[in-house]
Amino acid sequence: MTKAFVSWSGGKDCALAAYRALKNGTELCYLLNMAVEDGAKSHSHGLSAEVLQKQARAVGVPLVQRRAAWEDYEAEFKHALRELREQNVTDGIFGDINIDEHRQWVERVCWDCGIIPQLPLWQNSQKNLLQEFIQSGFKAVIVSAKAGPMDEKWLGRSVDAALTEDLSKYDITPCGEAGEYHTVVTDGPLFKLKLKVMAADKIMRGGHWYFDIKKCDLLQK
Secondary structure, eight states: OOEEEEEOOSSHHHHHHHHHHHHTTOEEEEEEEEEOTTSSSBTTTOOOHHHHHHHHHHHTSOEEEEEOOGGGHHHHHHHHHHHHHHTTOOEEEOOOOSOHHHHHHHHHHHHHTTOEEEOTTTTOOHHHHHHHHHHTTOEEEEEEEEBTTBOGGGTTOBOSHHHHHHHTTTTOOTTOTTSSEEEEEEESTTOSEEEEEEEEEEEEETTEEEEEEEEEEEEEO
16 A cells, blocks of 8 residues: 655645545555744644644644744755655655646655655646535634735634635635635544634734634544
């Protein structure tokens, strides 16, 4: 069986990509996440190490987290990939959908490290992917919203049919592929346990609103 890691942001796209890969016979061995230099938050989604660790426990797969500034992000990512390759991991799963520059970067860094990239969502309809995520039984909430197209009122909203309908009323890509929003997955077919957000603050940082989770618990399903 093919052994793989998933490039894990904590959000819906990487979770759905991993789920598709598992259904195609891939063994998920690690969640790989990149954090900022001090390790306080993850890149892009702004999730704490505690939240990501609890996700990993809920999935039942170890979390590998590396710290990096944007300037040395690629070097640290490659270092992590080479270490995973030494653990007999041959493939990497990525949740990219339709941004060519992202795919080119993924393929280049993977091949440089002897890793085969898998992009199970590539060029799929974002609307269909969002529906598949919901219909597959995944649960998630919005944890980041880009100021301008969105505001703090979107933070904490569940990813469900009502959200899909509301997104269609605005100039927002259905899966947020243009960076309009990000999510944290709390339950679904990958999960043996589920997460419950107990406390969170809404903060503005770098032109984005963040749902800064202060406390979350793991619960039986």
